Amino acid sequence: MRVFHELTKRSGIHGNPHPVRRTRSDKARLVGKHVAGVVGRNPFLAPGSYDALVIPHPRKPGGVEIYTDRLRAELGSSALVLDSGINGTPLPGSRNLDFFTSAAGAVHSRSADGRSSTIADALEALTGVKVPIGALVAREIPKHVRLRTIYRALLRRHKIKTVYAVVAYFHQHIVGAARDLGVRVVELQHGAISPYHLGYSYPGRPVVADQPDELWCFGSYWTDVVELPAGMRTEVVGAPFIDRLTPAEAEAKDPQRVVFLSQGTIGPRLLSFALELSAARPELDVIYRLHPSEHSDDYVIPSSSRVRLSTGSAEPTLDLLASATYQVGVSTTALFEGMTLGCRTVVADLPGSEYLAPAIARGDALLAESGTELATQLTAAPLCQDSKAYYAPDALAKFL
Known part of the structure; x- marks a missing residue:
């Protein structure tokens, strides 16, 4: 997905889908929030065990996160809610690992291996656009491995039985940690799905690592509009955030x-x-x-x-x-x-x-x-x- 975004931006086909702009003072405040969060929002310090872990969407129009709002209400105190404050305001009472997320991405590998250069060269020959795949690999793979280890420990710490995630393809370290432990993973649909969406469309339904067990959809249209990875099934749970007109x-x-x-x-x-x-x-x-x-x-x-x-x-x-x-x-x-x-x-x-x-x-x-x-x-x-x-x-x- 990151390679796709880079390719479409550098080719001029698309602009930035979700532009984030921070001044130096914004970045300084974010560091302060991270440090404070290690004590105030650290999920490892939450007492007891939970049946579920819920990962909401960072976007909250009017302060409401519509995709997990109903789910969180049903689960109540049996759910541990992890809501990042990096690109938004976290939900009241939620926990996060923002400090560890930022720290895991701050230390890069010195370089990627030769396969990254081979892939980058092949992509440039095909499209005429140069994408820094080596830099992406050098940053993202070590970050994934570090965070996956941390989340395995968190899932064990609270004896989590089910992980509910929104935008699972950007939380593959959490999905991977759950799969390592045999913990069920459910993704909640957050937007339009099509055969051209690289987060969901896998023609031929191949086996793909670190994918959710289930995708809970707004309606029946979304259950067969793409070929999902092998083993992932769909359920229609509806959309309580949409009220039809009288x-x-x-x-x-x-x-x-x-x-x-x-x-x-x-x-x-x-x-x-x-x-x-x-x-x-x-x-x-x-x-x-x-x-x-x-x-x-x-x-x-x-x-x-x-x-x-x-x-x-x-x-x-x-x-x-x-x-x-x-x-x-x-x-x-x-x-x-x-x-x-x-x-x-x-x-x-x-x-x-x-x-x-x-x-x-x-x-x-x-x-x-x-x-x-x-x-x-x-x-x-x-x-x-x-x-x-x-x-x-x-x-x-x-x-x-």
Whole structure:
């Protein structure tokens, strides 16, 4: 996944999907938090044993981590929650190993072996882009080994029986530690899955090291949209964080409102679609909604344009989608949420739109090549006919 991100950024296909910017003072404060966390949030110092270990998502709109919120409520005090504060604010009462995570990545191997150079050369010959695979290997492999050892000790210390993780492909040291000990690992779906997602798609279902035993999905659509690694099975647990609109709420939708759903990978190009649409259809209320990891100062909207930039928690994305008749995006999960909230859906034909190819084939979305084409096709955008396939009603309790 890291090689893929480097390749797409260096080739100019994608921007940074989740840009993180820290000043020197930010870094100094982070070091202070790490040191304080060794005493105040150290999970090794938590007393007793736990049935489960829960690894939430770092993103918490409005202070709520939606993917494990219901799970944590069901598990209660039987779960030890590990929530990093490196790229966000940890949940109250949670523990973390941030000091050890940063320390494990600070000491690199001097160099990677010759195989890294061979792979880097082959990739450059294939793509014309040079990716520093040797440096990635020199940093990430030793970090993985060190953290895997630490997490094995933690799982033993608290006699953990099940690990629940969000974004397991970025926590493979934890997954690997659990597999070493025969501890069950469940991944909770956090976003869109497609045959082009390197965290999940393994054509032919080969055996892949350090993978979860189970993937708990929002709806039936996600259970067979990719070939998962051998041995990984799926369950549909629903999505308690999505409330469908009442008939009155659906009737109250603004017929002129179009919400564009941005992402760091393609944001500036998608904004061009929004500007073109607004210029061609000035009667529309066009809102350009930033992804939570994007920065508003990266976007400049001409004073002559009526497009409005939306960011932050004061105007939640789901509330915007609930009020809109149309939504436009590329590959963000929010497009599927908007379908559930009764939006007519258009996919902009930009890098990443292939993620929505199965939904387009199902007739749940329309593909537009430009903002000008979008202006003429907008009213033809379809409504999703079976949104429960994407987000089923909450069924989590029966799996616990």
